[in-house]
Amino acid sequence: MTIYIIYKTILASVILIISLLVAMYSTLIERKMAGFFQDRLGPDRAGPWGLFQPLADGIKLFFKEEFMPNTADKFLYILGPSLTMLVALLTSAAIPWGPSFLINGKEYPFQVADINIGILYVFAIVSIGVYGIMIGGWASNNKYSLLGAIRASSQMISYELAMSLAIISIVMMTGSLSLNDIVAQQKGFHWNIWYQPLAFLIFLICAFAETNRSPFDLPECETELVGGYHTEYSSMKLGFYLFAEYINMFISGAVMATLFFGGYNFPFIDQLGLSPNILAIAGFFILMTKITFFGFVFMWVRWTLPRFRYDQLMRLGWKTLIPLAILNMVVTGVVILLNK
Amino acid sequence: MTFSSYLFYFLSILAIYSAVMMLISKKPIHSVLYLTLTFFSIAGHYILLNAQFLAIVHIIVYAGAIMVLFLFTVMLLNLNTEEHSPKPVFVKLIAILTGGLLMIVFIGIFRGYDLAVFQDPALSQIGLVKNLGKVLYKEYLLPFELSSILFLTAMVGAVLLGKNEQI
Numbered sequence: 001m002t003i004y005i006i007y008k009t010i011l012a013s014v015i016l017i018i019s020l021l022v023a024m025y026s027t028l029i030e031r032k033m034a035g036f037f038q039d040r041l042g043p044d045r046a047g048p049w050g051l052f053q054p055l056a057d058g059i060k061l062f063f064k065e066e067f068m069p070n071t072a073d074k075f076l077y078i079l080g081p082s083l084t085m086l087v088a089l090l091t092s093a094a095i096p097w098g099p100s101f102l103i104n105g106k107e108y109p110f111q112v113a114d115i116n117i118g119i120l121y122v123f124a125i126v127s128i129g130v131y132g133i134m135i136g137g138w139a140s141n142n143k144y145s146l147l148g149a150i151r152a153s154s155q156m157i158s159y160e161l162a163m164s165l166a167i168i169s170i171v172m173m174t175g176s177l178s179l180n181d182i183v184a185q186q187k188g189f190h191w192n193i194w195y196q197p198l199a200f201l202i203f204l205i206c207a208f209a210e211t212n213r214s215p216f217d218l219p220e221c222e223t224e225l226v227g228g229y230h231t232e233y234s235s236m237k238l239g240f241y242l243f244a245e246y247i248n249m250f251i252s253g254a255v256m257a258t259l260f261f262g263g264y265n266f267p268f269i270d271q272l273g274l275s276p277n278i279l280a281i282a283g284f285f286i287l288m289t290k291i292t293f294f295g296f297v298f299m300w301v302r303w304t305l306p307r308f309r310y311d312q313l314m315r316l317g318w319k320t321l322i323p324l325a326i327l328n329m330v331v332t333g334v335v336i337l338l339n340k
Numbered sequence: 341m342t343f344s345s346y347l348f349y350f351l352s353i354l355a356i357y358s359a360v361m362m363l364i365s366k367k368p369i370h371s372v373l374y375l376t377l378t379f380f381s382i383a384g385h386y387i388l389l390n391a392q393f394l395a396i397v398h399i400i401v402y403a404g405a406i407m408v409l410f411l412f413t414v415m416l417l418n419l420n421t422e423e424h425s426p427k428p429v430f431v432k433l434i435a436i437l438t439g440g441l442l443m444i445v446f447i448g449i450f451r452g453y454d455l456a457v458f459q460d461p462a463l464s465q466i467g468l469v470k471n472l473g474k475v476l477y478k479e480y481l482l483p484f485e486l487s488s489i490l491f492l493t494a495m496v497g498a499v500l501l502g503k504n505e506q507i
Contacts (some may be wrong), residue, residue: 076373117469120396127404131376134408138369138415146415153412157405177469 004108012112015092022291023246024054030246030299037303061239069232073139080136081233081240087129088244091251094118096180098264098283102276110264110280111180118179119171122255123164126210129248130156133212133219136241137229148228151310152219155209158317159216163206165325166199169332170259183263188270191262198328200260202321204297207256209317211248214302218310253294254287261290344388351388355381368414376407393469 028043028050035042043050068077098110115121130153137149170192174182186192193200209216220228227233230241257263264283274282308316355378362374379402386395476484 073367073369076369115392117393117396120393120400124396124399124404127400127408130408131411134411134415135373138411150412150415153408157408160404 007108008112011110012093015097015112016089019089019092019247019250022250023243024058026246026249026295027057027242028053029295030302033296033299034303058239061236064235066237067232067234069141071141072232073141076135076139078237080132080139081237081244082132083135084129084132084244085240085247087125087132088247088251091122091125092254094121094179095251095254095258096183096263097287098280099276101280109180110284114178114180117177119167119177119182119259122179123160123167126163127156127160129210132244133229133241136233137219140229140232142232144225144227144231145229148219148221148225148231151221152212152229155212155216155218155313155317158314159206159209159321162202162317162321162325163210165322165329166202166206167259169196169199169329172329172332172336179258179263183258183265186262186265188265189262189267191260191265193260196260196328196332198324200256202325202328203256203260205316205321207252208298208301209313211252211298212245213249213298215305215308216313217307218313221307223307249295249298250291253291253298256294257287257290263287347384348388351381351384355385369411372407372410372414375410376403379403379407390468393472 031053032042032050043053046052046056068074093112094115096109096111096114100110101108133152134149137145137152140146170182171177173192173195174185176182176185182192208214212219218228220230222228225231230238233241264287266283266286269279269283358374358377358381362371362378365371365374379398383395383398383403386392386398
């Protein structure tokens, strides 16, 4: 039992470090990508190909002057970015990162916590993610921050609905709320994307809105709101907000890969005849490849599409995505009933 | 004392503290945040009772949706000014009366509750999503569907009230 607890602790720490590292280097990849799309080089001064740029950025943020507005609510002003960071890191606990390890005949699952309502856990964490932004935006006592915070909250609530409705069809097909079961059912090449393309499209659009990424980055919309909810933030508190966005991107990529693209599964996974431990490592790298692909999609869209207007965003959410998601749910239900 | 009883006392103290702070906070935003904290500690209690589904749904619905809307409204109304307008006497009387009625309901609940049949929460499996679904859709199908109609009616009513034009 103690070995089991130690194993889980190590696994949780490793996943924490991996998500931080991925988020750190996503900033560099994002800037390189932006450079590519705009026909320039991107950062290339710090180290070979700018590889030390994230370190330089981090050090810069730590050493910058700490500034707090006089009229700010001190406690909530600090709570805002901390909460955003905490919530961003919580989701990774429920994601299965690979098939189980087999050491001395004992099975060690490659997942921090196999909760039997895993997918609801992910949604619960996503739905409380907006608190950090709202608290920070309000506590700054600045009208631009407040507008950003209010936009964030209404945007999150609107898109969460469509997102959950899109997932219901997956849950109906699988018959389980556990992420582990959902992945296990997509064995080999039976990925959910082949059966639920519409649900995936809705989920992808909502993921952009939930992570506050362009074209839905209205809470920080710098052309109208200076910096949105983080206008008054400086130093590492600003860093936390920016960093949490990249962690959220990583995690939502992982959730999308898990739900729709078979998680750690790859074609001919059983025919290769690999031992369980090698399979676990291979599955992990397959999953990371899929997540990297989604990270690329996030960046690609950001540097290609212009930002939505706020009323367009609301109309898209309520009048297009939610009816489509409900339709998808009804059609899935009818097909499942007919096939019984 | 076991680990879960330590957790129980911690969560109970947290729930009571944040509920009291919600009542006595001067700023409305602080009240809303304390209420959210209360909801989280109650969700913790649900997990201790082995009702994970209820706990998560509690967080999604109350902390994730309703309290965000509350926070949203309070921010929009900009209730930062700490004003204390004295309430009329009859409002205070009504408040005492309704509070007393709630008290009577609580006393009724606790009188009817037999402490002797207390079951070990770790053994009770009713809170798990599979068993809960079976009970809801087999034994309580009609009340379940009726309550969803009630929700639909409330939604339609809210949309009607929110509309500006005359119908």
